[in-house]
Amino acid sequence: MFNVPMDEALPFNLPLLTVPAMCALTVIKQQSGQNKLTTALDALRERGRGARIMEAAGTDWVEQALKNNVKAVFDEETFGLPWMVRTRPNGENETFWGVDHLAVVAGFLGLEKPIVGV
Structure with missing residues (x-):
């Protein structure tokens, strides 16, 4: 993706x-x-x-x-890279690990998913 x-x-x-x-x-x-x-x-x-x-x-x-x-x-008990701590505008935090979770990060932040292949 x-x-x-x-x-x-x-x-x-x-x-x-x-x-x-x-x-x-x-x-x-x-x-x-x-x-x-x-x-x-x-x-x-x-x-x-x-x-x-x-x-x-x-x-x-x-x-x-x-x-x-x-x-x-x-x-944060980080164990790998990339390790991302993201914060929503309402202050809610979530941690994510690995490039395979970039779509999950985008979803957590309410961002649009990119067009496949772009």
Whole structure:
């Protein structure tokens, strides 16, 4: 339905060190006031913004924010990726695991299902 490719083989370069990317996304979230991937991608297109983000990513507040995020993940008893905690406009939360649950997430949020193959 969402055309997410699945492969049985693991990539040759695993495991990846993701801490720098997580720190950069933490900076973007704090600076933009939004928690959207599109905001992160837009921010990186601005000339010089990537360097400023990576500089800020090495600060103490980012390290603490990342530790808080990791604690929140463990508090939710997360066990795999992708792990999504979604909130309806009425404040109701639900957790979802795996790409095969994207349609369930869309249904929970009241979103229209995409046309198959798009």
